[in-house]
Amino acid sequence: MTTDKRPLILITNDDGFRAKGINELIKALRDLGELVVMAPDGPRSGMSSAITSLVPIKYKTEWQEEGLTVYSCTGTPVDCVKLAINEVLDREPDLLVAGINHGGNMAICVNYSGTMGATAEGCIFDVPSMGVSLLDHRPDADFTECCRLGRELAEKVLQKGLPHGTYLNLNVPTDIPVKGVKICRQADGRWVKEFKRSEDAGGNPVFWLTGHFRNDDVHEDNDEKMLDEGYASLVPCKLDVTDYEFMQELKDWMA
Amino acid sequence: MTTDKRPLILITNDDGFRAKGINELIKALRDLGELVVMAPDGPRSGMSSAITSLVPIKYKTEWQEEGLTVYSCTGTPVDCVKLAINEVLDREPDLLVAGINHGGNMAICVNYSGTMGATAEGCIFDVPSMGVSLLDHRPDADFTECCRLGRELAEKVLQKGLPHGTYLNLNVPTDIPVKGVKICRQADGRWVKEFKRSEDAGGNPVFWLTGHFRNDDVHEDNDEKMLDEGYASLVPCKLDVTDYEFMQELKDWMA
Numbered sequence: 211m212t213t214d215k216r217p218l219i220l221i222t223n224d225d226g227f228r229a230k231g232i233n234e235l236i237k238a239l240r241d242l243g244e245l246v247v248m249a250p251d252g253p254r255s256g257m258s259s260a261i262t263s264l265v266p267i268k269y270k271t272e273w274q275e276e277g278l279t280v281y282s283c284t285g286t287p288v289d290c291v292k293l294a295i296n297e298v299l300d301r302e303p304d305l306l307v308a309g310i311n312h313g314g315n316m317a318i319c320v321n322y323s324g325t326m327g328a329t330a331e332g333c334i335f336d337v338p339s340m341g342v343s344l345l346d347h348r349p350d351a352d353f354t355e356c357c358r359l360g361r362e363l364a365e366k367v368l369q370k371g372l373p374h375g376t377y378l379n380l381n382v383p384t385d386i387p388v389k390g391v392k393i394c395r396q397a398d399g400r401w402v403k404e405f406k407r408s409e410d411a412g413g414n415p416v417f418w419l420t421g422h423f424r425n426d427d428v429h430e431d432n433d434e435k436m437l438d439e440g441y442a443s444l445v446p447c448k449l450d451v452t453d454y455e456f457m458q459e460l461k462d463w464m465a
Numbered sequence: 466m467t468t469d470k471r472p473l474i475l476i477t478n479d480d481g482f483r484a485k486g487i488n489e490l491i492k493a494l495r496d497l498g499e500l501v502v503m504a505p506d507g508p509r510s511g512m513s514s515a516i517t518s519l520v521p522i523k524y525k526t527e528w529q530e531e532g533l534t535v536y537s538c539t540g541t542p543v544d545c546v547k548l549a550i551n552e553v554l555d556r557e558p559d560l561l562v563a564g565i566n567h568g569g570n571m572a573i574c575v576n577y578s579g580t581m582g583a584t585a586e587g588c589i590f591d592v593p594s595m596g597v598s599l600l601d602h603r604p605d606a607d608f609t610e611c612c613r614l615g616r617e618l619a620e621k622v623l624q625k626g627l628p629h630g631t632y633l634n635l636n637v638p639t640d641i642p643v644k645g646v647k648i649c650r651q652a653d654g655r656w657v658k659e660f661k662r663s664e665d666a667g668g669n670p671v672f673w674l675t676g677h678f679r680n681d682d683v684h685e686d687n688d689e690k691m692l693d694e695g696y697a698s699l700v701p702c703k704l705d706v707t708d709y710e711f712m713q714e715l716k717d718w719m720a
Contacts, residue, residue, distance in 0.1 A: 255518060255519075256516040256518045257515045258512075258515045258543075258582065259513035259514070259576045259577050260511060260513045260515040261513070261674060262674060264508065266671035266673045267674075268665070268669065268670070268672070292659050296659045320706060321514045322515070322543075330576065334573060334576075335655065366718055366719075370718065373708075376711050378715075393712050393715045395705070396706060396707045398630065400589045400590065404547050404551045405548065407552075410521075410523070414523065417522050418521045419516060419517060419518045444715065444719070445707055446707065446711040446712060446715050448706050448707070449573065449576070449706075450651050451651060451704075451706060452651045452700055452701065452702065452703070454650070456631050457648050457701060460648045460699065464621075464646050464699070
């Protein structure tokens with residue numbers, strides 16, 4: 211299955227293996243290498259880096275053709291990556307691509323996104339890893355421009371690799387043509403007014419997650435701003451979340 | 466409920482409101498302020514920063530006494546924090562404490578942990594936030610030393626606050642007495658041999674998450690090493706995962 215000499219590319223997402231985004235991505239990357247897809251069997255948006263520990267997970271082959279195998283998995287996006295690399299693939303992937311997500315994963319969304327959780331997980335295994343998201347939630351969104359930019363980036367990552375502990379977050383706006391790709395920082399901001407109150411059948415209050423993003427970032431190069439202006443944003447991200455700057459002050463606290 | 470002038474302390478966890486760890490924490494922080502607990506109604510370990518968007522969430526009052534209200538919530542640890550701050554509390558908390566987790570959240574576990582997901586979420590709301598974990602998974606673990614250190618840190622955070630975008634990850638070993646608290650970096654390493662293969666009733670393979678941590682870090686001050694040596698580890702963490710060092714090279718790639 212994964213015995214040819216071409217690059218081995220592991221693909222996953224959080225919208226499930228049936229989503230248009232991942233299937234467009236498969237087509238876009240098809241001739242770059244041997245493709246193995248291990249994706250959730252249904253929607254897993256907002257799963258972040260969640261892992262399944264209380265129940266076991268399973269996977270099955272959905273379809274297979276020359277140079278492409280598609281598996282579905284009962285777990286989270288991170289479970290998919292762990293399972294593929296630990297149990298299914300017979301060699302280390304040369305690249306992991308997560309997406310294409312239906313909806314943006316800029317700013318603090320990198321924290322909640324299952325797509326970006328899977329991307330970080332690839333990076334934990336030292337696989338050069340990138341997430342790709344389109345700022346359009348619709349099931350029938352047009353991924354053409356996003357596929358073009360995702361493929362260009364995948365080729366670069368295959369060629370150059372990535373530093374240990376670094377992964378990439380590419381977001382693409384819906385404005386056509388995209389003005390270009392800007393290297394950005396993760397915008398500082400948060401979601402506000404996050405719940406819509408409703409009622410269950412018994413008249414008890416229930417809360418649906420909703421809200422809108424408030425951008426508090428003052429830097430020109432924050433991803434949310436660049437996307438607003440019609441650019442694709444590319445943020446290099448780190449696994450190591452240590453706040454090195456604050457370590458000394460904290461040492462003084464504890465002295 | 467939250468109208469007194471004492472500090473308002475929001476408490477959550479990922480083991481559920483019935484766990485010993487959170488109840489010991491409540492006792493340890495009881496006289497530091499007005500306590501509001503919003504915790505999952507059952508175990509949510511390994512939920513990272515997962516959010517619930519496909520179904521609504523609910524909460525209910527479990528018990529209430531002078532200066533303490535305990536709510537349970539059907540959602541994830543991050544849902545608990547979002548719901549409390551958006552819909553339940555009548556003022557911003559002065560401190561969020563997540564834990565005490567049954568089991569360590571050092572090294573890359575910060576990425577998977579629901580306890581640390583909740584802590585990061587408090588930080589997103591600009592609430593000074595800290596997670597506390599004991600390296601003992603047992604339901605009846607002894608939290609005495611961990612409570613002492615958690616309370617000391619909570620008092621410091623209440624007094625000094627934390628920088629915007631920074632939260633704290635305190636892990637406490639089981640060796641008594643703890644040698645002290647070391648300010649650490651997040652250890653670089655990963656989990657290996659992560660699945661145990663088993664079979665379902667029909668003889669199909671299923672995979673249970675397991676594995677052990679491999680520490681690849683060469684620095685003296687990594688949290689895993691310090692815990693091994695009998696110290697409690699305190700890692701300051703950042704919400705912003707941008708890899709600023711790699712931005713220029715990435716710009717050169719795309720030029």
